[in-house]
Amino acid sequence: MSAPPTGPxxxxxxxxxxxxxxxxxLPSLTGVGGRPVTLLHAPxxxxxxxxxxxxxxxxxEWDEDALKARFEDLRWLEDAARSHHRVVEALAAHTTVLPLRLATLYEDRAGALGALRARGQAFATRLARLSGHTEYGVKVHVLPAPPPRAAAPATAASPGRAYLQARRAQRHDHEDRFRQAGLAAGRVCAVAGRFAADRVAHPVQSGPLTAASPEENVLNDAYLVPDAQAEAFLTALAAxxxxxxxxxxxxxxPWAPYSFAAPPAPPAAP
Known part of the structure; x- marks a missing residue:
């Protein structure tokens, strides 16, 4: 029985x-865990x-058992994600880049090189698609309605009726803001249709991470924009x-094209 692998x-x-x-x-970059960053390609x-x-x-520190525990450690996860993102963003400033997910791991260099050979043409096709393009995120938020105002004493029949009138007005204001958000979303889509080469609709943001914000997210899209059109795209969105x-x-x-990377699936096992 062969001994389990121990190398990096x-x-x-x-x-x-x-x-x-x-x-x-690459020699100026530091990756996850402070490790050096190098290039791997066909010899x-x-x-x-x-x-x-x-x-x-x-x-x-990075095998399957270790990652199960480490992914529960938010501080470690944040540090690893920042390091990963820092490498990708540095690359994107100098060349076309196809970002891979956090903790994309192979058993060794030979395994990684085998994957690169097997999927190289698909990767090259995707890189060509992303060349000269940059990702932008666009969110539409509904602002909170103002708190209900009690009616003036001279016009209020009773405190209870005044409160109900104020609540009704607040509800109508809230509904109007959602109608406005629908108009804004339609305008964003129209702008994207004129300038963007591709779109990914992400789930709207909600839950504990947004609990502190009084705004409500109703659109959370990513757009792949040709660099030559970026200024016009941003100007149109501002309006x-x-x-x-x-x-x-x-x-x-601008971001590296994380939303549009979609690395090709590996070939099926025989």
């Missing part, structure tokens, strides 16, 4: 072209159209809700 695992951040700009950048004079950007990480006081349109980015 291969952590993959992203797929990029094996360009000189990437080779020059020889022809490295092929794509390469993995990797770190070698200690197996006891999407200028006459809708109950709505806020939030634009984030």
């Amino acid at each position: 695992l291969t952590y993959v951040y992203a797929v990029t072209p094996p360009a000189p700009a990437v080779r020059l950048l 020889g004079d022809d490295p092929g159209p794509v390469a993995f950007v990797i770190s070698e990480v200690p197996r006891p 999407a809700a200028h006459d809708l006081p109950g709505v806020r349109v939030e634009v984030t980015g």
Whole structure:
């Protein structure tokens, strides 16, 4: 019975072209757990159209059992996600990048290289699609309605009736703000149709992470925008809700194209 492997695992951040700009950048980067970042590609004079950007990480800290526990540690998870994102963003500033998910791991360099060979053409096709494009996030928020105001004593028949009138007015205001949000969402989609090459609709944000905000998120989209159209896209979005006081349109980015990476599925096992 062979002994279990003990060598480092291969952590993959992203797929990029094996360009000189990437080779020059990597020595200045620090990856997850403070590990050095290097480039992995086919050996020889022809490295092929794509390469993995990797770190070698200690197996006891990154194997399946370790990750089950570490993913419950929010501080560790945040540090790892920041390190992963920092590498991807640095790459995106110099070349087209196909970001991979946090904790994309292979048994060793040979395993990672085998995956790169098997899926290289699909990766290259996706990189070509993303070239010259950048991701922007667009959210539409409904602003909170003002608190109900009691009617003036001279016009109020009773405190109870005054309260009900104020609550009814608040409800109508809330409904009006949602109608305004629908208008804003329609305008955002119209702008995207003019400028964006692709769209991903993410679930709206809710739950504990947004409990502290009085706003309600009703649209949470990502758009892949040609770099030549980015300024016009942002200018058009800035006007999407200028006459809708109950709505806020939030634009984030530019980002590496996380929402559009969609790495190809590995080939089926025989």
